Amino acid sequence: MTQTPPPVLGTLESALYAEDLDAATAFWRDVMGLEPFQTVPGRHVFFRVALGQVLLVFNPAATAQPPKPDARLPVPPHGARGPGHFCLAVAPDRLDAWRDHLEVKGIPIEADFRWPNGARSIYLRDPAGNSIELADPAIWS
Template sequence: MTDRMPPVLGTLESALYADDLDAALGFWRDVMGLTPLQAVPGRHVFFRVSRSQVLLVFNPAAASRPPAPGTRLPVPPHGARGPGHFCLAVAADLLDAWRGHLTAQGIPIEADFRWPNGARSIYVRDPAGNSIELADPAIWD
């Protein structure tokens, strides 16, 4: 037996919670440009972020219920209340274009600043009140 920890490939999916899935669909599809992958009315809507990354948006009331006995996909209950956070990596030279796009869509910019290393982040809120960050990936360099 070895004490070596197996490697992780990366983040596959991230979840946010929204009571109004129609508003979430409109925001993530029409404002942020993500492609919807799957939706179950009243329960969830999922979006493709990149080839190997997915954003899951759940209705917390539905996702927090335990699966029915004998269900084919017995996903354990989960959920959160209150605003969460989700950050999208954006090329540094496109952050001004994103700021202009969001402003043109009527999305207020909550914050726009540079981190101590010079990398920039822009923050907005989705319709559920989640904090959405668009950031130069260099914030973590």
Template sequence: MSDAAPPLIGTLESALYAQDLEAATRFWRDVMGLQPFQTVPGRHVFFRVSHSPAQVLLIFNPQATEKPPAPDAKLPVPPHGARGPGHFCLAVSAQDMDRWRAHLESRGIAIEADFHWPNGARSIYFRDPADNSIELADPAIWG
């Protein structure tokens, strides 16, 4: 028997935390173009990032999710939550970075940083309404 971990096939979901889920929904839907596909008011809103491969952004209200599940919960998800700004990065083609910057600025989103990494790949940083650090990056940053 090997001590090596079994293979992983990718990232399925990422989570950010926000107390104001309505503001989060407006931002991720109206500014970032992601469609919500599941919402529980006061608890969470989930957005599909891509279908193939399946990638999902989960936005949770930590006040709701840090509580343990009820003993009879249908889905006994363990408690979780975070306080303070998180980070989430979306891949954007190098050719679309200028379009994204213009799109964000046209919607009043302040650009926190826009630079090229030592290998030439570019990242743009800004904040969502919950103060999470959001990055749009050319995937070549890790190439």
């Protein structure tokens, strides 16, 4: 038996939590341009981010409940309270366009700065208070 974990392929899904799924849907669809592809009213809405990448937005009250004994998909309870964080990679030459887009949509910019390596990030909040970052992928180079 090896002590080294097997490799992973990457991030498949990330989750945020929002009590108001209608507001979350409007934000992620109408402001951020992500299309919802699965919705269970009162429980969740899922969005495609890119090929093989999904953003899951759950109502924390609904996902805190354990699955019923006869559940077809016995997903264990999960959830978070309070603001989370989600970062979308954006080409550096598109960050000004994103800033302009957010301002037109009335979304306040919480921060817009350059990291010590010169890469830039823009921070904003979704309707649930989650910290959303649009960043040049070079922040991790």
